[in-house]
Amino acid sequence: MKKARIIGTGSYLPEKVLTNFDLEKMVDTTNDWISARTGIEERRIAAESEMTSDLAVIAAQRAMDMAGVTADEIDLVIVGTITGDFPWPSTACLVQDKLGAKNAAAWDVSAACSGFVYALTSATQYLQAGSAKRALVIGAEILSRIIDWEDRNTCILFGDGAGAVILEAQDGDNGILSTHLHSDGSYWELLYQPGFGAKHPATVSGIEERLPFLHMAGNEVYKMAVRSLYDVAVEALEANNMTTDDVKLLFPHQANRRILDAVKKRLKLRDDQMYINVDMCGNTSGASIPIALDEANRKGLLNEGDILVFDAFGGGFTWGACLLRW
Numbered sequence: 001m002k003k004a005r006i007i008g009t010g011s012y013l014p015e016k017v018l019t020n021f022d023l024e025k026m027v028d029t030t031n032d033w034i035s036a037r038t039g040i041e042e043r044r045i046a047a048e049s050e051m052t053s054d055l056a057v058i059a060a061q062r063a064m065d066m067a068g069v070t071a072d073e074i075d076l077v078i079v080g081t082i083t084g085d086f087p088w089p090s091t092a093c094l095v096q097d098k099l100g101a102k103n104a105a106a107w108d109v110s111a112a113c114s115g116f117v118y119a120l121t122s123a124t125q126y127l128q129a130g131s132a133k134r135a136l137v138i139g140a141e142i143l144s145r146i147i148d149w150e151d152r153n154t155c156i157l158f159g160d161g162a163g164a165v166i167l168e169a170q171d172g173d174n175g176i177l178s179t180h181l182h183s184d185g186s187y188w189e190l191l192y193q194p195g196f197g198a199k200h201p202a203t204v205s206g207i208e209e210r211l212p213f214l215h216m217a218g219n220e221v222y223k224m225a226v227r228s229l230y231d232v233a234v235e236a237l238e239a240n241n242m243t244t245d246d247v248k249l250l251f252p253h254q255a256n257r258r259i260l261d262a263v264k265k266r267l268k269l270r271d272d273q274m275y276i277n278v279d280m281c282g283n284t285s286g287a288s289i290p291i292a293l294d295e296a297n298r299k300g301l302l303n304e305g306d307i308l309v310f311d312a313f314g315g316g317f318t319w320g321a322c323l324l325r326w
């Protein structure tokens, strides 16, 4: 069976930086509180003129340039996002058009912060089955548009950005070795956007009730995130008869520093085995893993043959891991 191998990575962060000190002027918070509770120092905010598909296209183009792949060589465009340009059509279709990927099927995956791992898993199945040769997989989010900027519990956590990979079906030992996806919809109310959808169609009173904004029960999410990120990473290692000693780098969903430190401790990973950039990006939901991957790749941290793990958790709840040989 062919393997799905990542042959190019790209990312894009909007120019505007929002620091904790900026947030001090917006809500009742302090840099010290945010830094101590989340490890976040700053995050990027998309310009008014930028849409999620714009961020996605820049990240995608950078990944295509690295891979040496042209738009018409791409068979699938899959975008993990919960903040698409429109409820529908999919952001993937907009990206397909903007890139001129005229031979590609395109769709979005809605798995919140697990969006990239879910999308990557979907693409991997097509490549392994021989029904596609090359896939463009993107995580792209403009969380700042669904954040309640008056709610200090949530507005300090999130940021905007996009990351992308080009996957190619190849013979050999390198590529994605296993994927592991989970969900438990009974927790949907702990992290979600109430409006506007079929349950709460658009109304003026709905805006006053702040339905179009992200709602989160932070403490409960925290506990489930630590447990799920740990469990599914172990599951991925065991499925490949590996231990954490085999891992060069684990890329967790960049939720917040305390969650990542707790997972690192439980997995008994050394500091240099977990890639963390939440301090500079905040939580970019489905975009966080491919942004971190591209950053590490462009720093020259990844060598052929390295074992990497992508480890994600998000609203739904959804969680999942991919283990690969670089």
Ligand code: COA
Pocket (backbone or CB within 6 Å): 028, 029, 030, 033, 034, 037, 038, 113, 152, 153, 154, 156, 216, 218, 219, 221, 222, 225, 255, 256, 259, 283, 313, 314, 315
């Ligand atoms: N600045 C200052 N104080 C704040 C604050 C802020 N930005 N946000 C909340 N507080 C206050 C609370 O009101 C509370 O005050 P009180 O004790 O007077 O009621 C106090 O700080 C403690 O709040 P609590 O919610 O218990 O803090 P916490 O230690 O749980 O940290 C989170 C809050 C959100 C940082 C933490 O729960 C978390 O990281 N959760 C996971 C969130 C996440 O990653 N979600 C996405 C997953 S994909």
